Amino acid sequence: MGPVAADGAKETLETVDGILHLRWQPGAHIQIEDAHLAMAKVNDACGNERRGMLVDMAAVGSVSREARSVWSIPCSASRIALLGKSPVDRVLANFFLGVHIPPCPTKFFTSRSEAMKWLTAGV
Amino acid sequence: MxxxxxxxxxxxxxxxxxxxxxxxxxxxxxxxxxxxxxxxxxxxxxxxxxxxxxxxxxxxxxxxxxxxxxMLRQTQAELEQMAKTDDLTGLANRTLLNEQINEAILASTDSGKPPAVLVLDVDSFKAVNDALGHGAGDAVLIEVARRLKRAVRAVDTVARLGGDEFAILIIEATEEEVLNIAHRASAQLQDSVQVGTETVWAMASIGVRIGTPGHPAESLIRDADIAMYQAKAHGRNNIQLFHPDMLDSVRERSRITAELRNAVAGGELALRYQPVVELASGTVIGFEALLRWHHPLRGLIMPDSFIPIAEETGLILELGRWVLHEGVAQLRRWSETEPELTDFCLHINLSAAELLRRDLLEDVRETLARNHVAPPRLVLEITETVLMSKGTAEEQVLGELRDLGVGLQIDDFGTGYSSISYLRTLPADTVKVDRSLIQDMASDPQQQKFVAAILQLIYSAGLKAIVEGIETAEQAILLQTMGCLYGQGYFYDRPLPPEMVLGRLRSLAHRQ
Incomplete structure (x- = not known):
């Protein structure tokens, strides 16, 4: 499956080797409706199966509190690896992990290969 | 970085x-x-x-x-609503009524029409509760509430004050309108109430108080209450409009009540003893103990003036206890003075309320034992209406008193509504014929026949008759010719102080 990006969407979603890849556009300011839209796409892509998901959040502009809280709702993802590279990404990721309770094992990575290893280990 | x-x-x-x-x-x-x-x-x-x-x-x-x-405001509002509503009927309770009266008084300063209050007491409600149980009683109260709401206007308030007492607050109304509402309420209550298979009536005595400018809320209810009691005294199921004179009689009654409370402890009560005689020989067969109140300021007060109040206030229980103790103790004192003069009984009046006194039986038994008086020497006089109630707690107490060996006598026979057939099964051995029956007997041949028939009826039931209120020789002779054996009255003796009783017993008959 190739990247899925609806008109005006702030993210793309694709499945590679059974792992979902959610990539937020650089500089995107993620609001609650963006989060809902992305989650619907994730659930849709998974069907009845639960899959690991890599979220590429490097260069995300901001994530609103309400948008973060959407990801506390259980979805079809069985594990979520948050991938960033800058100190800003780390702060954003940890606010999500610290303030909200993720519905499945969720971890922040700065290395894509480490993230993929962790996701694959959980399959 | x-x-x-x-x-x-x-x-x-x-x-x-x-x-x-x-x-x-x-x-x-x-x-x-x-x-x-x-x-x-x-x-x-x-x-x-x-x-x-x-x-x-x-x-x-x-x-x-x-x-x-x-949430707190909501709960507070609900609690306030609960605290001001009568659980059973959903009507306003006394607290809410008071609030609304106060509001109505304030509002009336502009309109010049002060509020009026009706107090309604359901007549004979206790009988419904006693006979059919509290469930039936509650059903009757709910129905009364429903009917009262039909009788009032939307702006008026119907409240339940407690028990079988209701009130209606009428605002912005003329005297005529107030009385119309009172009559509508009364009319609503004239129809019977069906409780299961039973039919009962829940008519009410209604007191009306129309406020005057500046009239305080509490006295509106109090005055309506006083008027309601007047309605009760006027035979129930009627409407009485409050009049200031009513207050005077209430004050008089509460004064008597307070003083009567002290009279027992203060030694102001005394017994007088009226002989019951065998008409033919004039021989004394017993004495009826009659209560007197020697008031320190008002002098001698006769029982008619205070017994009804004592019955209303429950003081009758204390008076009754005193009469029993003093009367039986007096019997012992007489026996100690004249041990051979024991061939007479002591008659003591027992009120309906006393029959339900929990310790009555034990008190009678102990008092007799303490004074070494044989039970048959005590005769308890009970009014006809009490004896008529079958299958009640009263009837059970009477049975137990009989088992104790004391004599039972029907008092005031002919004033109640006796069932003739029931006369045969009454738990009594003597009947006292009321004085009213022989009052005009001498001048009224018809009445003579009537008295003769009543005496015959009593004998037929296997009971002894005592006629009270014999005041003339003519009455005494007539009664003897009718075969009446016993009687009492001023013609024979007035009530005597205890110190004259033994002398009277020793003397021959005063009159024959």
Whole structure:
């Protein structure tokens, strides 16, 4: 499956080797409706199966509190690896992990290969 | 990751400015991070996120406080509603009625029409409760509430004061309108109430108090209550409009009640003994103990003036206990003085309320034993109406008194509504024929026949008859010719002080 990006969407979603890849556009300011839209796409892509998901959040502009809280709702993802590279990404990721309770094992990575290893280990 | 010379970085100044604004309480203040996404941007992002969290926590807290406050207000309103509503009928209770009367009084200063209050007491409600149980009683009260609501206008308030007592607050009405509503309420209660398979009536005695400007709320209810009691005294199921004279009689009654309470302890009560004689020989067969009150200021007060009040207030129990103790003790004192003169009985009146006194049986037994008086020497006189109630607690007590061996006598026979057939099964051995039956006997041949028939009826039932109120020789002769054996009255003796009783027993008959 190739990247899925609806008109005006702030993210793309694709499945590679059974792992979902959610990539937020650089500089995107993620609001609650963006989060809902992305989650619907994730659930849709998974069907009845639960899959690991890599979220590429490097260069995300901001994530609103309400948008973060959407990801506390259980979805079809069985594990979520948050991938960033800058100190800003780390702060954003940890606010999500610290303030909200993720519905499945969720971890922040700065290395894509480490993230993929962790996701694959959980399959 | 670093941008190099941090000290010169303008973002640090922006960060300081942002933190100052946040500290000043502007939780919407945000600091714009750069595209470098370095450590300084991470700190800026962290501060932004913390500000967002703080803002969320604040607004969440405010929301929670406002939700809880609303919940508390709602609960308080519900509690107030509960505290002011009668559970059974859903009507206003006394508290709410008082509030509404006060509001109506305030509002009436402009209109010049002060509120009026009706107090309604369901007649004979106790009988419904006693006979059919409290469930039936409650059903009757609910029906009464429903009917009263039909009788009033939308602006009026129907309340339940407690028990079988209701009240209606009427506002902005003329005297004529108030009385119309009172009559409508009374009319609503004339129809019977069906409780299961039973049919009962729940008519009411109604007191009406029409307020005057400046009239306080509490006296409106009190006055309506007094008028309601007047309605009860006027034979129930009627309406009485309050008049200030009613207050005087209430004050008189409460004065008597207070003084009577002290009379027992203060030794102001005394017994007089009226002989019961065998008409043919004039021989005394017994004495009826009659209560007298020697008031320190008002002098001698006869029982007619205080017994009804004592019965209403429950003081009758204390009076009855005193009469029993004093009367039986007097029997013992006479026996101690004249041991051979024991061939007579002591008659003591027992009120209906006393029959339900829990310790009556034990008290009678102990009092007789303590004074070494044989039970048959005590005759308890009970009014006809009490004896007529079959299958009641009263009937059971009477049976137990009989088992104890004391004599039972029907008092005031001919004044109640005796069932003739029941006369045969009465738990009594003597019947006292009321004085009213022989009053005009001498001049009225028809009445003579009637008295003769009553005496015959009593004998046929296997009972002894004593006629009271014999005042003339003519009455005494007539009664003897009718075969009446026993009697009492001024013609034979007036009630005697205890010290004259033995002399009377020793003397021959005064009159024959």
């Amino acid at each position: 670093s941008s190099g010379d941090d000290a010169d970085d303008p973002r640090l100044q922006q960060l300081v400015e942002g933190v100052v604004r946040l500290a000043a309480g502007d939780l919407d203040a945000r600091i714009e991070p750069s595209d470098l996404r370095d450590d300084i941007d991470a700190v800026i992002t962290g501060v932004n996120l913390l500000a967002e969290e703080l803002s969320y926590i604040y607004s969440n807290l405010e929301q929670q406080v406002s939700d809880r406050t609303a």
